[in-house]
Amino acid sequence: MQARRTGGGRVEICARLGVPLLLSLGFASAAFAGGEAQRVDAAGTADGERPAANGERPAAEPSPENPGGNATAGSGPAGGEAEPLREDAAAASAEEGLPEPADDEGYQTTVRAAAPGDDTRGRAASRVGRRQIAERIPRSTPDALAYEPGVFVQQTAAGQASAFVRGRTGQQTVLLFDGIRLNNALWRQGPNQYFFTLDLATIEAIDVVRGSASVRHGSDAIGGAINALPLEAPLWSDLHDLRAWPRNVLRVSSQDDQLAERFQLDAQWDRFGLIAGAGWRTVGLLESGGAVVGSDGRLPWVPRFEEEDCTPQQAPDDPDRCRTQRGTGFDELTFDARAAYDLGRDRRVVAALYGYRQYDAPRTDQCPPAEGRWDECLTYEEQFRTLAYASFRGLVMEGAAEDARLTVSYQRQHERRRLDRPASFSSLGGIDDVDSFGLVGSARTAPLDLGAGLRLTLRYGGEAYHDRVGSLAWTAFTDTAQVVFASRGQYLEGSSYTTGGLYLEPELELGVGVTVSAGGRFGGARATAPADEATGSAAIDRSWITPVGRLGIAWAPWRFLTWRVQADHAFRAPNLDDLTSRQQTGPGFQFENPELEPEQALTLETGLELRLDWLQADLWGYWTPVWGAMARAPRQAADCPPATAACRSARARYQLVNLPGRADVCGVEGSALAEFPFGFALRVTLAWAWGEGPNPAPAPDDPDVPYEARLPLSRIPPLHGTVELRWRAEWGLYAGAALRWAAAQDRLALQDLSDPRIPYGGTPGYAVLDLSAGWRWRRNLLVGLVLENVTDAAWRTHGSSVNGPGLGASLRLEIGL
Template structure:
């Protein structure tokens, strides 16, 4: 017989009445939780009898919150299967704590665990292809930089489990760092579009892309589980494998994974053929453990490491007379510890302390065809982070999230030129001033009022920076910029199934070490440093509509961003160094971005749905009276999704992009973009698979018509006609 101090129940499928295993059940405002067994039963023990709210979630079903008590008899809960995914996710990024996507004013795109399993993306950047509000640029096959509302690089913030991936050396253009996250270690990807500086600080001018990694779950008794994953792509373009193991009981939950991936040279569409060199190898591992110290205290420790070897920069070999040019190694390691304390005090409902150390190592090796000199560069960045956050719930309709955070970057940068003929070595200045540092201290507070017809959110943040660059020739210099930003957003419940949303917020990007201390060849130019830079600023405005009915979901957003103090590269007279034109970064520009984002899902039948999106972005540099650089073209997708009860799914998909001929002078100078712009393209893909209790298989036919295409601004072309096959066995 169950204890009086327990909450127990059985979870069923609302349509079939079949028991649902592996359903996550948590008691909100405590550390307690479990998963349902094969018969759908769960039981959570507590030392404190009384009233609780439980949250019940399972992929493919609508999340459910229920009020219950410890003296209640066995409850029976029916979860509604959801064919549609849009507007039905529980998200974290909008307010730094869990909220319902549909009931938030912000524009949010979500990629769920189910989508990731079915699509089996080769890399984390490729997982974002086709996501509403995101344009993926690939400088090289081992990279991938998301454009959110026309901005990327330093002006878009990347997070892992709430911790900044951006560091003080992030450059202004596209970068490859999102590809240092193993796609098979991801539970959900959230894209917060058009806001983020109030919540997360510098760089979030276009928005925030947050990667949430897999979590181990507690179980009622000792449980050992695992999985083995394998994937093969035609022409040897991918051979991947990953193994996972989890061990858990009521007090401890552990999850670990190890993966190896070998990527062959990319085979492009049409008559473009093999793009050599583009292939590389990658190995990664990750560990995460949760320890339930008591009903009120939860401790989490996590470690991730990924390393890539000899990642070629294809366009430099193809267009810039390099014998070879590659990243070696490209390495990222993240270690963090988090303590969560849950209390009954409404002002301190939850207190979270997080400490982190992220280490990135980027090596670059290159040699020109007509030169005996091997250039070997190495940049190492250590980023220490500390965050204290407090969740408050002063009333039933008022929630707040406040905190203080601190990040400290230390940069070591070296270069060595090796004469292969004479076997002599010469040490030179690295890409960044060696020993440079950057600190980032912030206070923030976010508030939400949930009234009868309105959800109102407002917040503010103050950020202070201390950035020191140490130039041997120019001497050390320090700047101490600061920023104060705010936000206000509103959701009006026009109807239970239709919400109107609007927001206005300010955002910023503080100059970093890349801005202040870059010296050398970057992309297709030679940069020299400037230590007189100020923060970039933006004013973002948005108006939109969200709909969610039983058979239809949609989001539409109109946005405009006014940018000022934008740091841009300016030609330094007619100077040239090593054959490259010389550029200097300055606060030179005012600009604006505006556009439309729309996506929808419509359930046509019990097992069939249609979906699609459309994104248009227009950017203009007011100062230079020309388009902003690398603005994505009009693009979108259309598709059908068939999912049978037997675990079969079939998804034909059509993706397209219009021609982009609105080019800035920097685009015209970019050897990756034709002078007339990037041609329009379209793709036809077919994804299908089957999933059973312990086994799943998925496959895709990509670019069935074998069309040649390149996403605007990229340095490599897209995949030609190809297929991949992936399997996973669970035990």
């Protein structure tokens, strides 16, 4: 059982603690010696700044989409990168750890993009940049999104987290890595472990698009799209000899005894660049600021605590004593390699490999489960992700196919879990594997001058993904050493899923401050699964054709102000998790519904964007009606499929159904970034979402039985926001204070009422204050410290199994040559 874990399972702290310290000390001496040799270049570039590979940054032309003439058009304030573009470029330099080469007349290659790219143009969007990641010291890739407007991060376990975008997550939000789709055939309603498997140390930035994005990204993009952009291999225009730059990163956190290290090597030889790295992390039991109690004063079923007198469903004498959470902690190994070759004329080819290995991660709400014995625990013994791909990027045909990208990818998601039940001398095991093969392409035309001030640009592309599923399940009897395999796993062995489509997005500039954008996609999906007679699982062979479109208009009456109005049609086709799965979820046991139909959604939104030299702000309002929304409907034990004892014995049972009529999600979100003299900056975000839909339970025959025809949608985040105050000196010192807050959420869906992760009466509000400080010396050294939850508040994001960390400190030490 993994409920009690002090840290260091398969990765022993004691055996490894000396390695990062020795490496860091060795790098430190070399870094200080090497740093003295780096001076201001001939162009006057200051220490710590990184120009484009040709030594200068091209200026963007003003347009209705980009009235200020900067490179952040279409994004939120600074695109979520809390500093403007001029600081982003410096940050990119400081983060990469690469010296500035001397000017040369060799080939030219753009190395990094500092602002949200073409995928976020004209959308409600934001970006988390490398500087913010380094200075905030988030615990995971999902945690890095905690300060983005319209994003709310929920955690089912310490090693799992899921980002909600405009109140939607899982199968209604698309996740990507370098433009490659992570959503696969087994994507769950709460895909907590999947985005967690992206190693934050390999990520340059994360773009968040809020609102429907199915025209560009296909199925699932009802709430939005999140695209993690990796660190690129160095391709400097004026380096021709072999050069290499090692870097070592050490991180320590006190609340969970976390220790992590990464070693990274950047290298370049003429037109060939390489970035490679490997890392490890060990995490112990997480200590919170205390117990989060329900409106009745009692502890919820989860999490369980190590301390005495912290019994679930009881009112503790002192909730602040309940701090150390059982069912938390895990081990982690990562590796990556990315090679790039410059073909000249702004073209390059890339080959990359990314691997993530997580071991022994308990699912907190099942370790132990609600109303279960104290020694029962569901543990993800292995949560692996491997991604390999090759890509071409650049100019294909002048005017007709610019900024082209063509990517061929292979991805494998592997999961091995174990549910220990010592009282019955048994252990339930399972393995689920998904092999995904992908092909993605996109390009745009050069702006075509139509005369009379009209300019037309076309963006076009498409993708195809094919998933193959393997699934096994067994019962191991610990007293007899016997293993009995089930006739089917959590899914059906040999199932497959195919999705894809083609899209076209024209954009017309009318020359009077007005831009009209549109888009259309023709695509679909197909699901197949074999039958399993022993368990009553029906064979599936279903297809869906789902054309969608979008239309928007932007008006810039002044160079600093833009008003946008747009309508965007999105869809979500049922996947194999919906159609075939039998699994334990947060609210209870869920079994399949092979008759589900696609969800259809229409996002209507309007927004104002303000861009001044010292102030950048945006404000958006949206309404998303959803037809055929999928929701969990309660079921009785008699409804359980054959040979599914876990369903009949569950505390609650559910089946996904298409809701009759229309469900609605609406909300308001905004953000602002203000820059002041002497290096001060203030960033504020605010988001509110409201969701309601038809009751998934049938109306009772007895009219005297209370029944509501419409109910809140599940796990809609409460009103929440952030406030960040930052100060930065030219000589590398920085400091800041950040506040994350949320109001209480007591609007609960039917399934939320039985969800042990949600306290009785709803999740209380909270306010968490963090303080940070650090010093960056050129590109060679970064020392960062975050004092988290300085008031030691007890808090939990709505729908989470894990309470947030209590008072503690996180240290980041980064040393490079």
